[in-house]
Amino acid sequence: MARQGSARRKLVTTVIAWTFGLAIFFPILWTVLTSFKTEAEAIASPPSFLFFHWTTENYAEVQSRSNYFGHFMNSVVIAFGSTFAALAIAIPSAWAMAFSPTKRTKNILMWMLSTKMMPSVGALIPVYLIFRDTGLLDTRTGLVIVLTLINLPIVLWMLYTYFKEIPGEILEAARMDGASLIKEIVYVLTPMVVPGIASTLLLNVILAWNEAFWTLNLTTSDAAPLTAFIASYSSPEGLFYGKLSAASTMAIAPILILGWFSQKQLVRGLTFGAVK
C-alpha cells in the first residue's frame, strides 16, 4: 500500500516537473519551429504547431547575408575572455574578503552589488567617449574590459559565498603544515571550490553571451558578437519572423548546448553549501 502511494507520488512529481520544464522551454521550441516555416506560415493565425511545410530557406538566407562564424568567434572571445578576467580578479579578492574580513568588507560587497542597480544607459556616453579616445571602439579588448567590470560584482559575490562555506580550520591546518599563501589558495582552497568556480564561470559565460546593451553600442562590425547578428534580423516593417527565428536559433544554440552538457556542474555549483 505504502509502495503504491510512493509510486503515485513519484508519477505526479514527474508529470508536474515535465510540464513545468516544457512550459519554460516552450518559447525556445517555438522559435526553433518558426525558423523552419515560411514567412507567410510564421505569421499565420491560428499558428500551426507541427503540420506545416518545413523549409530551411530562412537558414540559407541568414547564411548568405551575414558572417555567422565571425560573430560567433567574437561572442566566444568576449564571453570567455571577460569571464576569465573577472575570475582572475575575483578569486584572490573573494579569498581576502572571506578569510580576512574587515569592518568594511560587507559594505564594499554591498557597494559592488549596488553598481548593478544603475541603468546602463546612464553610463553610455562617458564610456563611449573613453572608448573613442582610447581607440577601443569596436574592439574585442574593449568589450572584454567592459563585460569584466560589469560581471565582476556577481562573480565576486558568488565566489565569496562559496569561500565562506569552507571551514577556516582546514586553511589553518594547511598553514601549520607550512603551506605558503599561494600554495594554500592553489592546493587547498581551489580544489574544494572547483564546483563553485565552475558554476560561476558557466553562469558568467551565459550572462556575457547574452549581454546586448554594451555589445550593441560599443561595436559596429569588427567586434560585433551574436547579439548584433540577431539585431540585424528584426524590422519594424515587414516579414521577418522566420529569418529572425533562424538567426536566434543559431545564436542561442552554442550556449544551449554548453548549458546542457554542463547542467550537472551548474546545479552542483549553485546548490553548493546549500545543505549544511
Place this chain on the structure above:
Amino acid sequence: MRLRTLLFSACAAVTFAGTAIAETLTIATVNNGDMIRMQKLTDDFKAKNPDIDLKWVTLEENVLRQKVTTDIATKGGQFDIMTIGNYEVPIWAKRGWLKPLDALGANYDEADLLPTIHEAVSYDGKLYASPFYGESAMVMYRKDLFEKAGLTMPAEPNWDFIAEAARKITDKNASIYGICLRGKAGWGENMAFLTALANSMGGRWFDEQWKPQFDQPEWQKSIDYYVKLMKDAGPPGASANGFNENLALFQTGKCGIWIDATVAASFVSNPKDSAVADKVGYALFPASGTLGNHGNWLWAWSLAVPAGSKKDKAAQKFIGWATDKAYIDLVAGKEGWASVPPGTRISLYENAQYRQAAPFALPTLAAIKAANTAKPTVKPVPYTGGQFVAIAEFQGIGTAVGQQFSAALAGQVTPEQALRNAQQLTAREMTKAGYIK
C-alpha cells in the same frame, strides 16, 4: 644586392601607395528589404570604384537610431554613411552634425526628386541627406468585402465613410474585423497614425507658442473617433497591434480596411505571402470632409554623411550611386520593376513599366503628394513633420502620449482622461526643455 633592395623598396612603396588610396566606408543601415537588396548589388559600385571598399552594419531601426545618435552626438566617427529618416535630418542638420551633400555626381538629378521628399531631407534649402526610398500612408481595403456589403470606396474617402464601411463589413463571428489600426504605444507606432488622424481633423501638437493642444476639441474628436471605431469594428487586443501585427491580420483575411504605410502595399499584394493579394484596393488617406486636409505622413529613409567622417568625397560618391536613376534601372534589370525602391523620383512614376508592375504605384504617389511636412495641419504650427514633430524631445514625449492613447484603446482610461494626461505630461516636458515657461 643593392638592385634587389631597390626593387623591393619600390614594390613596397607601390603596395603601400595602393593601400593608402583604398578607402573603406562604414555604412550603417536599417534592416528593410530595399536596403538588403542594395547590399547585394554593391558589386556594381565596386566595379566602378575599385578604390572604395564597403563595410555594412545592418541593424533593427530602434537599435540603429540609438547607435547612430550616440556616435554622431559624441563625434565618434564610427560611420561614414548613416541611414536616417526625415525626422532626424532637420534636427541634425541644424546642429551641424551632417555634411551638406554637394558632390553626388553629375548623374544625380536633384530636380527629379519628388518635391515633398526633397523638402523633407533639406535644411536651409540644401540637401543634407539623399532619399533612398519614400513612403506615405494610405487606405488598403478588401474589394470583395466591400462588394458583398454593397459599398464602393471613393478614391478620396472621408473619415465618416471609413467608419460606416468598417462597421458594415465587420463580422466578428467569422473573425472579420472592419478596420485595423495601430494601437501599440510608441512615437513611431500608434502616434504616427494618431498624429496624422488629428492633423486631418484640424488638430495640432503645439500652437505657435509651443503650448500643447490636447485640450482642444480637435484632439477630443480624433481620439473619440478612434476609440469608438476600434471598439465597434477593430480586432480584439488592438492596443498591442503595430505595423507587423496588422500586416499579419490583413494578409490572413481578417481586416476589411487597414490604414498604414504605403510600403505595406507591396507585402499585401504579393501572392506568395498574402492570402488576399488579388482582392486589395487602395485609396488616399482620409480627410475629415470639411477641412480637405489629409494630414498625411511622410517618411523617407535617406543616406547622410556625418560631420565626423573623414571620407566625405567617397561617401558622397556611394550615396550618389545608391540614390540616382541608374540604381533604379539596375534593380529593375536584376530583380524586376516591382522591386525598385519607391517614393523618391518623379521619373519612376512616369515610367509605364513600373506603373504596370506595381498596381499600388499611383496611389502611393498620390499619398506622397498629399503630404505636406511644412504645413501638416490647417492651423499654423511652429514645427515641421507630418506624423511627428521634428524636435529632439518628440521621441520621448510621443511615446509617453502614445501610452496614454493605447491605454484609452484598451479601456483602462477614458479618452478624456488620456487627453488630460497627455496635455499635462507634454506641458511638463516642454517646460523642462525650455520651450514654454
